[in-house]
Amino acid sequence: MNNLRSYIKISKLFWVGFLMAMTLFSCVPTKNIREANINVPERYKNLTNDTLNTATVKWKDFFSDSYLIALIDTALTHNQELNIMLQKIGMAQNNIKAKKGEYLPFVGIYAGADVDKVGEFTRNGAVEKNLNIVEEEAFPEPLTHFSVGLSASWELDVWKKLRNEKKAAVLEYLASVEGKNFMVTQLVSEIAGAYYELLALDNQLTIIQQNLDIQQDALKMVKLQKEAARTTQLAVRRFEADVYKNRSNKYQIRQQIIETENLINFLVGRYPQPVKRNSETFLNRKIDTMYSGIPSQLLTNRPDIKQAELELLASKLNVKVARAHFYPSFGIKAGIGLGAFKTKFLTSTPESLAYHLVGDMVSPLINRNAIKATYNSANNKQLQAVFDYEKVILNAYMEVSNRLSKAENLKESYFLKGKQVEGLTQSIDLSIQLFKSARAEYTEVLQTQREALDSKIELIETKRNQLLAHVKLYQALGGGWN
Incomplete structure (x- = not known):
């Protein structure tokens, strides 16, 4: 039920943005x-x-x-x-x-590694402190992260x-x-x-x-x-x-x-x-x-x-x-890859599998000089x-x-x-x-x-x-x- 309400809210926001964009289109100058x-x-x-x-x-x-x-x-x-x-x-x-x-779509390959240490009295720190991991009872500290995969972007x-x-x-x-x-x-x-x-x-x-x-x-x-x-x-x-x-x-x-x-x-x-x-x-x-x-x-x-x-x-x-x-310009961004805090877990699928898909619309609104x-x-x-x-x-x-x-x-x-x-x-x-x-x-x-x-x-x-x-x-x- 909550998912349905969220979907309705997103749809309303989309149509509001679309109508605003159409209103702006009527203001686009034309010269013969x-x-x-x-x-x-x-x-x-x-x-x-x-x-x-x-x-x-x-x-x-x-x-x-x-x-x-x-x-x-x-x-x-x-x-x-x-x-x-x-x-x-x-x-x-x-x-x-x-x-x-x-x-045409831009497709690239990425690989990365980073290390991060957060305080225990933060949201992320509290979650890490109380979450058990299968092989180890707590998150490693500092937390490392390794990732590899493909990313794509495309302006429609x-x-x-x-x-x-x-x-x-x-x-x-x-x-x-x-x-x-x-x-x-x-x-x-x-x-x-x-x-x-x-x-x-x-x-x-x-x-x-x-x-x-x-x-x-x-x-x-x-x-x-x-x-x-x-x-x-x-x-x-x-x-x-x-x-x-x-x-x-x-x-x-x-x-x-x-x-x-x-x-x-x-x-x-x-x-x-x-x-x-x-x-x-x-x-x-x-x-x-x-x-x-x-x-x-x-x-x-x-x-x-x-x-x-x-x-x-x-x-x-x-x-x-x-x-x-x-x-307005319409764009799509997507990515799929593998991510884990230790390299030995990168091949553990589907647990290490990560992906995302984003669609956006951007239209000039103010200061179009x-x-x-x-x-x-x-x-x-x-x-x-x-x-x-x-x-x-x-x-x-x-x-x-x-x-x-x-x-x-x-x-x-x-x-x-x-x-x-x-x-x-x-x-x-x-x-x-x-x-x-x-x-x-x-x-x-x-x-x-x-x-x-x-x-x-x-x-x-x-x-x-x-x-x-x-x-x-x-x-x-x-x-x-x-």
């Missing part, structure tokens, strides 16, 4: 965060809705230069920054395992808090993988850009040397003219000054070549050494046609967009996790992820739009600069012939040589910019990581 706007224009400016996209081309097929391919291949293995990112991915993967283990994931944490960890891991892919696209683009810069510098050095040869021949001619009293010492000095200027420029370009080589070596993850390359065919390099596809393909091709999307999904789950902290602050922060982070996702999409569209326009304009610019170089190159010989026949001033010869040199340098720079724009457009479309 707007969805991200992922609408993009149907097509790029002045282009058709052709879905053919160069971004799907693997980087080894995109580049045709074997030296450049070898550099990129080495960098993908030895680049320190990329390897640091790979370790972060490994940590994110380990976090998944940790979160997965949290919603009623509100899916732990499972959502695990799902969020998975999404964060996938986002880190996409972050690595985006880093690869940047690395490929940076190495290609530095490589083309190196080829351009080599060609500029060659052009300056060729121009020096022309200027030195012109200087000899002017000196002869001066000896024949057909020109002045001023003309000789002006021609000499131009020779010295171009000799100085040679050293500047050589320094730029060293720095560019070292940049490539740094990206590749090795100490300074000569970079193998083929600079002779630089100006004749063919630039393949690029296919931009449609803007909506950016959502699946660009790693940074996919990373932002995964981070947004993870932030939504983190909001659910933060909200679950308002709800910390939980509210965590929940509000999770909502703020989710809204931040929404804006970041939209920003990345907008930036991707702008990048493609700008680089499509740049590639087209550079194509026209290179064609016209080629015509300019052709005309000024012919003007050099013509100006010298006119000067020899006293039909042109020496300043005209100098000006023509300078303009021809500048135009050739600009032609090389335009070709370099063309190749860079080609690579940057490939990166903007989402290519380079596969």
Whole structure:
């Protein structure tokens, strides 16, 4: 009868606690965060809705230069920054395992020994004094206790808090993988850009040397003219000054070549050494046609967009996790083992057998400000992820739009600069012939040589910019990581 009354009292307490918890649930805050706007224009400016996209081309097929391919291949293995990112991915993967283990039961083994002496005029002391033991008439004093067994604890994931944490960890891991892919696209683009810069510098050095040869021949001619009293010492000095200027420029370009080589070596993850390359065919390099596809393909091709999307999904789950902290948590604890005051009694079962089973419910009641602050922060982070996702999409569209326009304009610019170089190159010989026949001033010869040199340098720079724009457009479309 007494057991029944105790059971009724416990049931009443349980239901009172349950009703109090349900009352608290009605006070749990809720915030509605707007969805991200992922609408993009149907097509790029002045282009058709052709879905053919160069971004799907693997980087080894995109580049045709074997030296450049070898550099990129080495960098993908030895680049320190990329390897640091790979370790972060490994940590994110380990976090998944940790979160997965949290919603499974924790089981451990224990073994212990302790000694205890209580006063006789206490409850425990009085019991021990008057209780007879089978083999010995009294408890040993001091009292020892030995135990061994298994213990288990398990938090019941009623509100899916732990499972959502695990799902969020998975999404964060996938986002880190996409972050690595985006880093690869940047690395490929940076190495290609530095490589083309190196080829351009080599060609500029060659052009300056060729121009020096022309200027030195012109200087000899002017000196002869001066000896024949057909020109002045001023003309000789002006021609000499131009020779010295171009000799100085040679050293500047050589320094730029060293720095560019070292940049490539740094990206590749090795100490300074000569970079193998083929600079002779630089100006004749063919630039393949690029296919931009449609803007909506950016959502699946660009790693940074996919990373932002995964981070947004993870932030939504983190909001659910933060909200679950308002709800009560349910736990189960259990244990079974053997216990005795002497080791020889440990195997005496069932007398030495001990076990326990406990179920509890804990719910936040007073001073929930910390939980509210965590929940509000999770909502703020989710809204931040929404804006970041939209920003990345907008930036991707702008990048493609700008680089499509740049590639087209550079194509026209290179064609016209080629015509300019052709005309000024012919003007050099013509100006010298006119000067020899006293039909042109020496300043005209100098000006023509300078303009021809500048135009050739600009032609090389335009070709370099063309190749860079080609690579940057490939990166903007989402290519380079596969």
